[in-house]
Amino acid sequence: MHCTLLSNMRDMEAFDALLSDLVPTDRRAPSQVLDEHWIWAFTPTGYESVPTKWFGKWLLFPPLSLLDSSWGTIRTAIEERRLDYGAKAGTLGHTKEGTDPTRRPICIYTRDWRDTAEVHRTLTVLRDLGFKESLSYKTDEDTRRGRYGKGASTYRAAAASKHLIIPRRTREILDYFHAGREQARRAANARLTCTRSARQR
Secondary structure (H helix, E strand, O other), rough: HHHHHHHHHHHHHHHHHHHHHHHHOOOHHHHHHOOOOOOEEOHHHHHHOOOOOOOOEEOOOOHHHHHHHHHHHHHHHHHOOOOOEEEEOOOOOOOOOOOOEEEEEEEEOOOOOHHHHHHHHHHHHHOOOOOOOOEEEEEHHHHHOOOOOOOOOOEEEEOOOOOOOHHHHHHHHHHHHHHHHHHHHHHHHHHHHHHHHHHHH
C-alpha cells in the first residue's frame, strides 16, 4: 500500500511538473519588452481558469530600477504556488498618459474580491516577500469602468502592515452580498422543508 501511495505521489509530481512546463509564463524581463504592454505568469490552475467579474488584484508600482527584480520575486512565488492564479507586469513599453513614467504596475490577482480571507492571505504573502510599501487592491470591474483615483480602492494596506483595511463602500457591498446569500440559503431550506413535508403526506 505504501509503495502504491508513493508511486501515485510520484506520478502526481511528474504530472504537475509537466503541467507547469505547459503554462505560458513569460520568462522575459519586463524592462526588456517594448512591443507588448504586459507580460504574465500563471499557476497551472490559474491558466485554466476563466476570469469572471469577481476578479481583483493587489497593485505594486515599483520604480524601473526595481521592476525586473520585483517581477522575478512575484513570478517565483507564483511558480511555487504561494500566490494563486497569476500576475502581470507592465513592461518598458507600457506607457499611459497621466501615469508616472518612472514606474510600472504589477498586478497580483485573486479569483474573487469578495473572498476577504484569500485577499488577506495574498497581502500576507506579499509582505513576507518583502513588499513593504502601502498597497491598494482593486476589482477588475472597477478598472473596466474607468474608476481611478481617490476612493477607487476596494481594499488597502498601510505601509509594512498585514492588516487589511476595508473601506466603508466595500463593507457595505460585502454586507449586501452576504445578506443576499443568507436570504437565498433560507429560501432554499424553506423549499426543501416544504418538499419533504409534501412527500410525507
